[in-house]
Amino acid sequence: MLRKVAAEGEKLPVEERRKFLKNGLVLAGGVLAGAGIGGRTDAAENGLPPNVPSWTRSLGPGVLSNPYGKPSRFESHIVRRNVPWLTADRIASVSFTPLAELDGIITPSSLVFERYHAGVPDIDPEQHRLMIHGMVGRPVILTLDDLRRMPATSMIRFLECPANGGMEWRGAQMDALQFTHGMLSCCEWTGVLLSTLLQEVGLQKDAAWVLAEGADGSHMSRSVPLEKAMDDALVVYAQNGEPLRPEQGYPLRLINPGWEGNTSVKWLRRLEVGDKAWYHREETSKYTDLLADGRARKFSFVQECNSVITFPCPEKPLREKGRYEIRGLAWSGKGKISRVDLSFDGGINWRPARLNGLVLSKALTRFSLEWDWDGGPALLQSRAVDETGYVQPTYEQLRSARGTSSIYHKNAIHTWRLHEDGKLTNVQIA
Amino acid sequence: MSRLLSTARISCTAMIFAVASYGCVGDDQTDESRATVAELNSPDIRPAGHYGYGLDASPEEIAGWDIDIRPDGVGLPEGSGTAEGGEMLYENQCASCHGSFGEGVGRYPVLSGGEGSLTEARPEKTVGSFWPYASTLWDYIHRAMPYTEPESLNDDEVYAITAYVLYLNDLVDYDFELTRHNLTGIEMPNRDGFYVDDRPDVNNELCMQNCKELGSVRITSEPEAAESDSDPADKAVVVPTLAGETVYQQACALCHAAGLADAPVPGNNEDWSERLTLGRNVMLENVLSGKGAMPPQGGLARFSDADVAAAVDFMLSQSRN
Numbered sequence: 001m002l003r004k005v006a007a008e009g010e011k012l013p014v015e016e017r018r019k020f021l022k023n024g025l026v027l028a029g030g031v032l033a034g035a036g037i038g039g040r041t042d043a044a045e046n047g048l049p050p051n052v053p054s055w056t057r058s059l060g061p062g063v064l065s066n067p068y069g070k071p072s073r074f075e076s077h078i079v080r081r082n083v084p085w086l087t088a089d090r091i092a093s094v095s096f097t098p099l100a101e102l103d104g105i106i107t108p109s110s111l112v113f114e115r116y117h118a119g120v121p122d123i124d125p126e127q128h129r130l131m132i133h134g135m136v137g138r139p140v141i142l143t144l145d146d147l148r149r150m151p152a153t154s155m156i157r158f159l160e161c162p163a164n165g166g167m168e169w170r171g172a173q174m175d176a177l178q179f180t181h182g183m184l185s186c187c188e189w190t191g192v193l194l195s196t197l198l199q200e201v202g203l204q205k206d207a208a209w210v211l212a213e214g215a216d217g218s219h220m221s222r223s224v225p226l227e228k229a230m231d232d233a234l235v236v237y238a239q240n241g242e243p244l245r246p247e248q249g250y251p252l253r254l255i256n257p258g259w260e261g262n263t264s265v266k267w268l269r270r271l272e273v274g275d276k277a278w279y280h281r282e283e284t285s286k287y288t289d290l291l292a293d294g295r296a297r298k299f300s301f302v303q304e305c306n307s308v309i310t311f312p313c314p315e316k317p318l319r320e321k322g323r324y325e326i327r328g329l330a331w332s333g334k335g336k337i338s339r340v341d342l343s344f345d346g347g348i349n350w351r352p353a354r355l356n357g358l359v360l361s362k363a364l365t366r367f368s369l370e371w372d373w374d375g376g377p378a379l380l381q382s383r384a385v386d387e388t389g390y391v392q393p394t395y396e397q398l399r400s401a402r403g404t405s406s407i408y409h410k411n412a413i414h415t416w417r418l419h420e421d422g423k424l425t426n427v428q429i430a
Numbered sequence: 431m432s433r434l435l436s437t438a439r440i441s442c443t444a445m446i447f448a449v450a451s452y453g454c455v456g457d458d459q460t461d462e463s464r465a466t467v468a469e470l471n472s473p474d475i476r477p478a479g480h481y482g483y484g485l486d487a488s489p490e491e492i493a494g495w496d497i498d499i500r501p502d503g504v505g506l507p508e509g510s511g512t513a514e515g516g517e518m519l520y521e522n523q524c525a526s527c528h529g530s531f532g533e534g535v536g537r538y539p540v541l542s543g544g545e546g547s548l549t550e551a552r553p554e555k556t557v558g559s560f561w562p563y564a565s566t567l568w569d570y571i572h573r574a575m576p577y578t579e580p581e582s583l584n585d586d587e588v589y590a591i592t593a594y595v596l597y598l599n600d601l602v603d604y605d606f607e608l609t610r611h612n613l614t615g616i617e618m619p620n621r622d623g624f625y626v627d628d629r630p631d632v633n634n635e636l637c638m639q640n641c642k643e644l645g646s647v648r649i650t651s652e653p654e655a656a657e658s659d660s661d662p663a664d665k666a667v668v669v670p671t672l673a674g675e676t677v678y679q680q681a682c683a684l685c686h687a688a689g690l691a692d693a694p695v696p697g698n699n700e701d702w703s704e705r706l707t708l709g710r711n712v713m714l715e716n717v718l719s720g721k722g723a724m725p726p727q728g729g730l731a732r733f734s735d736a737d738v739a740a741a742v743d744f745m746l747s748q749s750r751n
Contacts, residue, residue, distance in 0.1 A: 087537065088536055088537035088538045089679075089684045089687065090683065091577075091684060131495055132487075138479065139487035140486060141486075141487045141491060142484040143484070150481060150483070171650070172652050173653050173654075174653060200480060213498070217574070217580045218573070219574060219580065219581075221573070270495055272498065274504075276500060279500070279501050279566055280498070280570065281566055281569070281570040281574075284563065284624075285566070285570075288624060290548060290553060294548035295623050296560075296623055297625065298624040298625065298627065299626055299627050300629065301627065302629070341638065345647070346642070347647065348641055349638070350638045350641065351638075379647065390630055391633075391636050393632040393633075393634045398632055401631045404551075405551075405552075417652075425652060425653070426652070427650075428649070428652075429647055429650060430648055
């Protein structure tokens with residue numbers, strides 16, 4: 001066989017022979033068929049059909065080469081990124097999820113956006129404790145083992161920083177989906193319902209609020225109304241089947257489904273029950289929504305219904321005119337997504353999109369619609385509706401209600417401008 | 431806070447309650463079995479103690495972690511401090527980031543000024559112009575500042591620095607003595623500037639056809655330099671993974687990147703040329719033991735000497751080119 005292939009090679013012109021030898025032991029017929037036909041010679045070099053690539057003709061590394069696994073080296077561009085000018089340093093800062101690169105509704109743990117105020121603490125789980133005290137019957141200190149002994153609950157829920165897209169209140173600023181919407185992720189969270197813990201310790205009469213506090217240097221603290229604590233708040237030790245990642249609060253965090261991410265305190269060390277809110281820095285100076293009249297909304301917990309087209313987008317342009325499946329994500333902190341409509345003309349006409357796969361309460365929901373691009377300019381928009389009937393608003397509506405200094409809770413209909421060359425840019429329209 | 435019950439675990443009601451409420455909620459599952467807030471608030475209901483896991487938290491254990499302060503003064507410890515007494519503390523421990531007058535250095539938060547700016551196009555939200563309660567300031571300084579050494583200030587120091595920040599905002603006099611008893615009496619200018627969330631505040635329609643006039647759509651804003659041939663991935667900064675660089679980012683960059691307190695900036699040869707003659711090991715020793723305004727190990731004791739060495743090597747590698 002070897003000799004036969006070599007003999008075939010001898011018959012080829014010099015240039016073709018170089019390629020032939022470089023490709024090694026391929027069937028001579030394949031090379032001949034590929035030779036000389038425009039782009040097909042590249043195909044031969046790359047081992048595309050009818051040639052066979054090198055990995056198909058050799059052995060790869062064995063089991064345990066990567067005991068905890070990692071993505072293909074060809075996907076190294078899929079990473080969280082930051083916007084250096086947003087914060088003074090990277091310790092009290094934020095990084096964004098590469099939404100354009102993800103499919104389905106689950107965000108891989110490695111790519112969940114980061115937001116901390118004193119860096120990521122390096123917590124030894126053996127030394128970590130959850131203290132529950134205040135207006136309770138029995139103040140306790142629990143270990144992770146104690147928590148893992150209690151009934152476990154898993155739920156798929158989105159997590160979003162209320163400042164997601166906050167840079168866009170005054171106008172389009174960020175030119176990538178990663179930066180316009182990337183403070184958004186969705187995981188399967190596993191832990192103990194906070195209601196189970198509160199039942200366990202018992203509540204005193206007049207208990208109305210729970211202070212959640214982190215074990216990091218910022219001692220992040222938020223007041224959570226007891227209604228939420230008794231509804232669906234979860235004290236979480238696992239995400240997507242694995243222990244929480246350090247960036248996500250290892251070994252323990254709170255998840256307040258559908259609420260602004262900051263309330264889902266990470267590295268949770270303490271829950272104090274009280275009769276009033278604490279008005280700490282993160283619920284006064286920050287995470288209050290300053291309105292045009294100079295007053296501010298406080299305790300604006302819910303992340304209202306929102307959506308964005310994830311394909312195409314600035315990171316994922318169109319190559320040529322023709323048929324495409326337009327895809328995106330919709331979510332609401334108030335429940336399930338009930339419908340999503342798409343517009344290609346900047347909101348003059350709308351067409352209903354399909355909801356794909358799981359449609360879960362307070363989770364990312366996929367939508368799509370096939371569309372024929374004629375090669376002309378277009379203005380792409382998505383508009384989501386949740387099960388309460390709330391329709392995602394326009395920038396105009398949000399600004400006339402709130403002004404432009406709110407920072408938080410910007411859930412306006414987003415526009416991608418599709419240019420004739422297939423590239424997309426972030427624009428705002430009227 | 432007084433406890434109704436300290437050790438009582440099970441009463442007859444509690445037993446029934448515990449059994450009745452036992453169960454868990456899965457995705458979107460209804461859960462009538464769960465107790466409501468009203469039920470739990472009922473004086474008849476005692477701790478269920480269904481599982482009984484964990485240890486009782488003793489008052490001493492709680493005291494070590496229970497650091498929260500409320501606007502009504504609950505949580506404030508004994509102690510006091512004057513603005514005058516806070517001046518030097520602030521100058522030494524806060525001014526490098528927040529500025530001597532609270533004006534903020536670089537992108538670090540501004541702590542003073544901004545009065546009357548909340549309705550302006552660029553409002554300046556500071557302690558004086560925006561914060562509703564002085565208790566929040568005491569709580570936050572004690573819990574999270576100074577940035578590199580949270581919980582390092584004693585109670586009197588927190589009172590003094592809090593008084594000084596209030597003074598920088600013209601809210602108290604220079605000789606004002608802040609105590610546990612008068613803190614709640616400090617009236618912050620924007621105290622009544624907040625109201626509880628009343629959203630939804632907008633109401634979009636579910637229009638499908640001819641929702642705007644044809645030809646009326648116009649682009650109102652685009653990112654500056656938004657050219658369709660720019661690749662955002664090219665502009666983005668990839669998070670580094672080098673160990674030395676990681677330590678540098680976590681422990682050292684906050685002074686060295688901006689040259690705070692004249693910390694030498696990696697890559698700036700002028701800052702380094704003289705120091706390089708000391709040699710890497712001497713400089714490493716200086717970092718481990720502290721030098722000038724730099725605290726030992728850059729202020730983060732949790733890093734090992736090897737981590738700090740890796741960070742020094744990273745900084746030097748930047749500075750030799």
